[in-house]
Amino acid sequence: MKKNTLSLFLSLVLAGTVQAETVFVTLEKDNALAVVDPVEGKLIKTVPVGRRPRGIAISPDNKFLYIATSDDNTIKIFDAETLKEVGKLPSGDDPETFAINPAGDRLYVSNEDDSMVTAIDIAKKKAIKQIKVGVEPEGITVSPDNRWLISATETTNMVHWIDTKTNAIVEYTLVDPRPRSVSFTVDSQQLWVTSEMAGTLMILDAKTKQIIKTVRFEVSGVTADKIQPVGVVIDKDRIRAYVALGPANRVAVINAQTFEVEKYLLVGQRVWNLAFSPDQKRLYTTNGVSNDISIIDLDNQTVTKSVGVGNYPWGVAVKP
Amino acid sequence: MRLINLSVRIIVSGLFIILLLGAGSVYAKAKQVINIAYLTQEQKAPPPLSNLDPFIKNKGVSGAELGIDDDNTTGEFTGQQFKLKKFIVLLDGNVADTFNNELAKKFPFVVVNLPADQVNRLADLPTAKQMLLFDVATVDDALRNEQCRSNVLHILPSRAMRADALAQYMMKKRWTKWFMVTGATQEDRLFADAIRRAAKRFGMEIVADKTWEHTYDARRTAQSDVAVFTQVDDDYDVLVVADEQGLFGEYLDYRTWIPRPVIGTQGLIAAAWHRTHEQWGAVQIQNRFKEKAGRWMEEQDYAAYLAVRAIGEAATRTKSGDAQRVKDYLLSDDFALQGYKGNPLSFRSWDGQMRQPVLLAAPRSLVAVAPVEGFLHPKTELDTLGYDQPETQCKWDK
Numbered sequence: 272m273k274k275n276t277l278s279l280f281l282s283l284v285l286a287g288t289v290q291a292e293t294v295f296v297t298l299e300k301d302n303a304l305a306v307v308d309p310v311e312g313k314l315i316k317t318v319p320v321g322r323r324p325r326g327i328a329i330s331p332d333n334k335f336l337y338i339a340t341s342d343d344n345t346i347k348i349f350d351a352e353t354l355k356e357v358g359k360l361p362s363g364d365d366p367e368t369f370a371i372n373p374a375g376d377r378l379y380v381s382n383e384d385d386s387m388v389t390a391i392d393i394a395k396k397k398a399i400k401q402i403k404v405g406v407e408p409e410g411i412t413v414s415p416d417n418r419w420l421i422s423a424t425e426t427t428n429m430v431h432w433i434d435t436k437t438n439a440i441v442e443y444t445l446v447d448p449r450p451r452s453v454s455f456t457v458d459s460q461q462l463w464v465t466s467e468m469a470g471t472l473m474i475l476d477a478k479t480k481q482i483i484k485t486v487r488f489e490v491s492g493v494t495a496d497k498i499q500p501v502g503v504v505i506d507k508d509r510i511r512a513y514v515a516l517g518p519a520n521r522v523a524v525i526n527a528q529t530f531e532v533e534k535y536l537l538v539g540q541r542v543w544n545l546a547f548s549p550d551q552k553r554l555y556t557t558n559g560v561s562n563d564i565s566i567i568d569l570d571n572q573t574v575t576k577s578v579g580v581g582n583y584p585w586g587v588a589v590k591p
Numbered sequence: 592m593r594l595i596n597l598s599v600r601i602i603v604s605g606l607f608i609i610l611l612l613g614a615g616s617v618y619a620k621a622k623q624v625i626n627i628a629y630l631t632q633e634q635k636a637p638p639p640l641s642n643l644d645p646f647i648k649n650k651g652v653s654g655a656e657l658g659i660d661d662d663n664t665t666g667e668f669t670g671q672q673f674k675l676k677k678f679i680v681l682l683d684g685n686v687a688d689t690f691n692n693e694l695a696k697k698f699p700f701v702v703v704n705l706p707a708d709q710v711n712r713l714a715d716l717p718t719a720k721q722m723l724l725f726d727v728a729t730v731d732d733a734l735r736n737e738q739c740r741s742n743v744l745h746i747l748p749s750r751a752m753r754a755d756a757l758a759q760y761m762m763k764k765r766w767t768k769w770f771m772v773t774g775a776t777q778e779d780r781l782f783a784d785a786i787r788r789a790a791k792r793f794g795m796e797i798v799a800d801k802t803w804e805h806t807y808d809a810r811r812t813a814q815s816d817v818a819v820f821t822q823v824d825d826d827y828d829v830l831v832v833a834d835e836q837g838l839f840g841e842y843l844d845y846r847t848w849i850p851r852p853v854i855g856t857q858g859l860i861a862a863a864w865h866r867t868h869e870q871w872g873a874v875q876i877q878n879r880f881k882e883k884a885g886r887w888m889e890e891q892d893y894a895a896y897l898a899v900r901a902i903g904e905a906a907t908r909t910k911s912g913d914a915q916r917v918k919d920y921l922l923s924d925d926f927a928l929q930g931y932k933g934n935p936l937s938f939r940s941w942d943g944q945m946r947q948p949v950l951l952a953a954p955r956s957l958v959a960v961a962p963v964e965g966f967l968h969p970k971t972e973l974d975t976l977g978y979d980q981p982e983t984q985c986k987w988d989k
Contacts, residue, residue, distance in 0.1 A: 383875060407872070428929070440668075448935055
């Protein structure tokens, strides 16, 4: 009875904020997921999800959340509405980062310790192929046109171009040391890659697979070794891109046409991962050391709020 | 006939264009083989001081093997194959003979895991002139200064780098009055010299300076001798011990006359690598190493890993297995190696020392990483550790 009242109450609350999106943040050290209302700027609740949750993504139809629970050696599937666990995927050991294809029927996981990428059929919950890549694969993404699966390997310093039809590596590009995050422009023409060690952002042409531009960052009062670029996102119209600079505690705002750095926004400590709001008017950042997320108003290019979420916020996903 | 020829030509030039354009196509490439030798000599096991840490006979070699695996994973894509051959000279064998007979002219790169007095003996052999040696065992400042050789690169941080790392952290803590305790060996005196140099550089005061002349017997030494020995006239903040072999240093902590922490070769130590280190992806390599070797990664393993990875990285970027080209690249500003310590690693062009952060570790906790925040340098803060370019005594022709 009590439970029913509670869920009734919750659905009323949810119904009240139906216009706004929900932000989900994995909390690596709390074994939980933080649920945030970004418009109110409030933590709604935290839900236990499994041990050491890191990578997180929402299905293209916004119905399911996928969360890599690293110490459980699996990727769990949750109903994005009720947050009830509805299944598990065979990710291999210690899953951290993964990517979903645009159709939402394939999920690709980096198996860091085994130098592998595992392709999973989501409907069948089965691994269909293991692809041998360089040492310590981390950053992974699928191009919006579903042509390429990209795996970046941190120790081999390579970006591998994998054909999604054959699941075979077709080409590679040598990049700056310790590549972390990979992200395509919406038109699939460019691949943006961050290098944690060199402190750079590289823009690769998807046709030639060559680096066409290397962007460097300089923040006054911050030593070069603190600038460790990780997460990178590019807006729909390729007007601006945003790069999380790790322990530099800044997000760099980049003109996505000229590749000039326009601005640095001060956010929380050790900023790692980024996600847009569905209308791309806001950007959400996970700040691993200050245990909060920052909300950036992109129209005004200002940080409007930080919301405490729990210990070691890692990944972020947004449901409209 | 002519038509056929033309179409053949189109196909051929089409292929040519594909080869030129691709960032790197994965298949159908002839392998370029790069040969690396690993050279060491059997060691006599020292008398055990305690049963806590077993004597490890093969420090270094597992690191080199892990490095070659990583090199070859890259090589699978770039069409290079890295081969590691191990040479372990017997206890009574002659290292120079092995070098001349088995390594010379066959291996452009040699990972050398040998004591300081052997390194230059090899580097000066006429056959070594065209080779590049990677010293993965010594910490001697002399080998990086007046005795430097242009065909030797040093991977481990020197004693001066370690002493500077400790001094930076002590300065941050404002523990500026030091009591120096030095063991009886030549190595201990060299470490103490590095500590004195660091004290001078960072404005520390050595208020007492004594040599350990007691026994190395735990039963006697620990309780009575240490308390008596550490009664000195002036108050001090920390006791700095120089005991590289670990003959008495472990007995000092908790037994000093007044309650003071111990740093140096025991207590808080300065290390290239340590089992407590987990940041910057270090967990990954700690796990990969443990799986391979069945034990923790030691400093020499880490150094051998870096040496082999440095060769791999330079060979990949230069597409060459030539010792001179690899060396030029390693000493250039372009070279940046991921070493799981935050900053990219590189080599100092003036003495061949690998530039790197130094870990400050207690037995079960990583206390700090040097360079400590706030110690500034016009080029890179990593050069606040050890002999910087203006101070170097090394004169070599690159």
